[in-house]
Amino acid sequence: MKNKKGKKFLKVLAGIMAVLIAFIGITTIVTVIGLNANIKKAKTFPAVETHELKVENVSAGVWNIYSDRGLKIMQLTDIHFGGGWMSLKKDSMALNTVAAMITAEKPDFVIVTGDAAYPVPFQAGTFNNMSGAKLLAELMETLGVYWTISYGNHDTEAYSFYDREDITEFYEQYPHCLLRKGPEDVDGFGNQVFNIVKSNGVITRSLFTVDSHSYVDGDFFGVMWKYDNIHDNQIEWYRETVKANQTHNMMKSYSSSDSKFLEENPTALNPKSSVFLHVPLSEYKDAWNEYVENGYADTENVRYNYGKAGESGKVVYPGIYEDEFFETMQELHSTDSVFCGHDHLNNFSVNYKGIDLTYSYSVDYLAYVGIYKLGSQRGCTVINVAEDGSIDYSAQNYYQDKYVSHYEKENVTMQELKSE
Secondary structure (H helix, E strand, C coil), rough: CCCHHHHHHHHHHHHHHHHHHHHHHHHHHHHHHHHHHHHHHHCCCCCCCCCCCCEEEECCCEEEEECCCCCCEEECCCCCCCCCCCCCHHHHHHHHHHHHHHHHHHCCCEECCCCCCCCHHHHHCCCCCCHHHHHHHHHHHHHEEEEHHHCCCCCCCCCCCCCCHHCCCCCHCCCCCCCCCCCCCCCCCCCEEEEECCCCEEEEEEEEECCCCCEEECCCCCCCCCCCCCCHHHHHHHHHHHHHHHHHHHHHHHCCCCCHHHCCCCCCCCCCCEEECCCCCHHHHHHHHHHHCCCCCCCCCCEEEECEEECCCCCCCECCCCCCHHHHHHHHCCCEEECCCCCCCCCCCCEEEEEEECCCCCCCCCCCCCHEEEEECEEEEEEECCCCEEEEEEEECCCCCCCCCCCCCCCCCCCCCCCC
8 A cells, every 4th residue: 555655656746847847848948939039129129329439448447438518328227127938028028118218318328227137036937137138238239329237136136147247247248338347346346437528638527336236134035125235445436536536637627728727617626426326325215204204395405306206115225224425425525416226116306415316217017016017107317418517317207209119119007106
């Protein structure tokens, strides 16, 4: 009797193993075929007609972008290419969205503030985060626009096949990608500054990209929303870079024989800067809470610019520790604007103690349940840097007529985000 039961158990076990192997085989084949189809689709979009741009990698973490006319920047965030068999259709939709917005806006430079890839297996159907990275890189190279990324928590999950170093080395192969590791003695990957430089050598504005890292405090899989903060050596690198740029411009002004130099370059002695990162600083939360507690009205510290906060619970989900990044920005009087992603349903912008704190619209079709059917949160931020380094920017929803998809554009519900 025991022998019969044992044989029956082995047959059942063998059957389960056969089904599992067949499932893995079939899903692997579907993933490979589907991913290749989406990569092929990414290569079908027309190249974008933009101004010819001269860029130079001056040193580790430092780029010069040369322009006398200013610069048009697009911020994209939380694109969430899954790259697996479960996300094929949604990846295709995300390709359409990104391509349509870049094609219409014709930015000189695109900054992706994290979570380009989303290799979460129960939604994407894969652990392979390189697949999502390939979709982004192939699309951007086809469009022919310079771009970079400040990594998010999902780009390299603890269980993903590839880490930040691997993904960075992969991205570096693409001629229009300006992502590099950054300084060796600074934590993270992609800590860089992009200086907009006029032909007279003056830096008009600097664009900092900062790695906001991933999960901490034992939250390896991100289920407790415990996010890291900006590290001390990153803040020190930021401080030194701001001071170096100020010194650079000061030397240009002293060496100039043109009596109208400072009149024609009004920000030369203190070039302004913007910071791009994925996870919001804790000051986003402080500012929004103060604004809400004052009855959705401006306070001494907070001035509302635009947008809504659609996230539930804590609304803003920053790092769980304290850091001195915001205080350092205040001290140096250079950074006047910070742009982040991460919280997909937040798209508000407020000025807090003299610095604009702004969420971009997200692209995500995958991470939030049912979000592919909704549209009020989807889009980009367009940032125009003037010749003198001043900026203006605006949130742009994808479902405007000006964003014409090369392929069919999906119908969505324009939901009411809960607060403003």
